[in-house]
Amino acid sequence: MINLIKKDFILMKNLIIIMTAFVSIFIYIIYSSKEYNDIGYGFIVFLMGYLTFLMMGKYKKKKNEYMVISSLPIYKNTIVFVNYFMMILYTLFFYIIIVLETFLLRTFGISGYNLTNIWVLIAPLGLLLINFSIMNPFDIKDSRFAEGLKIITYVLICLLPQILMKFYKTSMGMKIFKVIARPDFMYIAVISIFIFGLVSYLISFMISVKIYKNFDN
16 A cells, blocks of 8 residues: 555655645745635635546546556555545545645744644645545546536536625625635534535545446456
8 A cells, every 4th residue: 555655656756746846835925914815725625635536537537547557466456545535534644745845934033834734734634534525435436426516516616716706895805705714614614514525535435436336247
């Protein structure tokens, strides 16, 4: 299993380096901003986790890797588990990048908003778990539904910040955001999403294992 994880990181090494350099610029912009810092950090974690895992899947399909690995003496549930686990690792990786960069900026005396909030990881990870729990089984089957879901999700990711900003400026939006911003409501909502995401991801994993085992049938 460790070798499969190393292999995925090696395959994605150049892309991860480019994305890390690119996202570092946006981390600095959010760090220097006077508002919406946690939302901005959370959006980066979600976007980078989503894009990296998505590109990894496309690269594997291009190289027909599922068929190649299935011919090796490796348990199929291990192969599927690594595929599911990589999304969590990529998301955690970019969260750590944000923590390290904001820490270094603060260490060098650059004023800004230092990331110390673990909810910036838990909230986007919960959403990613839900999204990929739906997408992964269809993706293994190479279904058109998975491709359509990817396009819809990507469009929503691009449009969501602008939609939320415009909605926030309305009177109704400000009232709703005040309720959502309450710590008690926010913690319950985030934990609920994360738990639901974990359960969905586990169920999705078991479905994907069954689908993957049928490749040889």
